[in-house]
Amino acid sequence: MSHPGLSLSTERAGALHHAFERVLGAWNEFDHAREHETEISPQLHKLLESPLPDTGMDVTGVIDQAADILDASLAQSRPRYFAFIGSSGLEVGALADLLAATYDTNLAVDARAATALEWQAVTWLASFLGFPAQTGNFTSGGTLSNITALASARERALPGSRSTGLAGARPTLYCSREAHYSITRAAEVLGIGSNFVRAIEIDGERRMRADRTREALARDLAEGYSPVAIIATAGTTLTGAIDPLDELARVAREFNVWLHVDGAYGLPAAAVDARRALFTGLEEADSVTVDCHKWMFVPKACSAVLVKDLGSLARTFSHDEAYMPHEGEHYNAVDITLEYSRPLRALKLWMAFAVHGASAVREAVGINCDQAQMLYDWARVRPHFETLTNRPQLSIVPFRVVPTGCPDPDAHTSELCARLQFDGRVYVSPATIDGEIWLRPCFTNFRTTASDVQALLDVADELGRECSTLHG
Numbered sequence: 001m002s003h004p005g006l007s008l009s010t011e012r013a014g015a016l017h018h019a020f021e022r023v024l025g026a027w028n029e030f031d032h033a034r035e036h037e038t039e040i041s042p043q044l045h046k047l048l049e050s051p052l053p054d055t056g057m058d059v060t061g062v063i064d065q066a067a068d069i070l071d072a073s074l075a076q077s078r079p080r081y082f083a084f085i086g087s088s089g090l091e092v093g094a095l096a097d098l099l100a101a102t103y104d105t106n107l108a109v110d111a112r113a114a115t116a117l118e119w120q121a122v123t124w125l126a127s128f129l130g131f132p133a134q135t136g137n138f139t140s141g142g143t144l145s146n147i148t149a150l151a152s153a154r155e156r157a158l159p160g161s162r163s164t165g166l167a168g169a170r171p172t173l174y175c176s177r178e179a180h181y182s183i184t185r186a187a188e189v190l191g192i193g194s195n196f197v198r199a200i201e202i203d204g205e206r207r208m209r210a211d212r213t214r215e216a217l218a219r220d221l222a223e224g225y226s227p228v229a230i231i232a233t234a235g236t237t238l239t240g241a242i243d244p245l246d247e248l249a250r251v252a253r254e255f256n257v258w259l260h261v262d263g264a265y266g267l268p269a270a271a272v273d274a275r276r277a278l279f280t281g282l283e284e285a286d287s288v289t290v291d292c293h294k295w296m297f298v299p300k301a302c303s304a305v306l307v308k309d310l311g312s313l314a315r316t317f318s319h320d321e322a323y324m325p326h327e328g329e330h331y332n333a334v335d336i337t338l339e340y341s342r343p344l345r346a347l348k349l350w351m352a353f354a355v356h357g358a359s360a361v362r363e364a365v366g367i368n369c370d371q372a373q374m375l376y377d378w379a380r381v382r383p384h385f386e387t388l389t390n391r392p393q394l395s396i397v398p399f400r401v402v403p404t405g406c407p408d409p410d411a412h413t414s415e416l417c418a419r420l421q422f423d424g425r426v427y428v429s430p431a432t433i434d435g436e437i438w439l440r441p442c443f444t445n446f447r448t449t450a451s452d453v454q455a456l457l458d459v460a461d462e463l464g465r466e467c468s469t470l471h472g
């Protein structure tokens, strides 16, 4: 008999029904923009400061408390959340998480059908992106996916280093100076050292320069370094620039160096016909990262690392321990992953493809790209709005509002951003580009519409006029 105190027993149906009502309410609300963010009420403050309860309370009341807390939190699912790189909490993804957590499958070792599903999801994803992966796995995020891929690259460049350590070797990495910091993080945790990440210059479109990469590699080799990998970013976090994958692939081939594509944000756009040309050369990479919890709309955490050579992950990660049964026809997940216990993260992507079909996902990504072009065009014709010179390559569109005579555009933009965040009608984050402060909206939500794009400009215009930087 199960422990009576930890089962919902007779309350099960009521609890599910109540949770269902709250989820349905949230989904219906996400269809439209909110006029203002909810504030943390005094009751919520009190609740969030309460001590550990020794005895429990009614489950429906606790579901309400949890839902109220979430309702007073920033939610990326809302259509006017434009900050950082958001996502959308895809509805079937949330259902998948409920199912996955209910069965609480562990993908550390062979979990039978769930393991087969993860393999299938890797295959579907590779086919969606047009990348010829032989293997891969789902991780908690782009950071972990990048570390996983670069660990394999290190083992290929310095065979046996997972056992011997790096004693004597001088490994190096090459990436754009605007690559995500997770590449530096990978260098730190893989023993390469952040000082040995070569931050390569960018061109006028903010793309990593292949000629400078070639020069850096040649210089390092002449000085006795061991190049481990070139990391091309397919959609930089700052502006959405896509490094020239084909040119970098050529350099990687010349020097026999691993090519990793960090497409955590931008890679889903490779599935969109109108954008595919930007990803020419993708198929030549040894590994790619893509975050399904960004621009494939499913809830966090769901990233994937896809790899061309089946053996490369196994050579890096495989372990045989007395408590680890090796069964099933494939490698165990533990042989090809950085983690041990792992939830079934693949289910939400699998269900998204199964319910909506790849074409709907592709279309939604394409619409976000179109919205970026809209914002760019609309901002350029508004008085006092400034954009970068180049059109957006993906869905990030930095802009500023600098009224005539504005004494300090950076202070003005910072204040405007703070006002926008406080106001809550639209939510946007700032970024520093070439030493200047910009608003940096990003479109990665399938709920966002053209009127939300318009609202971003209207509200920025309205609040910009109220900034103290203009009125002293």
Ligand SMILES: Cc1ncc(COP(=O)(O)O)c(C=O)c1O
Pocket (backbone or CB within 6 Å): 085, 140, 141, 142, 143, 144, 180, 182, 233, 235, 236, 237, 262, 263, 264, 265, 291, 303
């Ligand atoms: C290009 C790029 N790589 C890696 C990451 C890290 O992804 P995560 O936050 O899922 O760890 C990000 C996050 O924004 C990113 O934009």
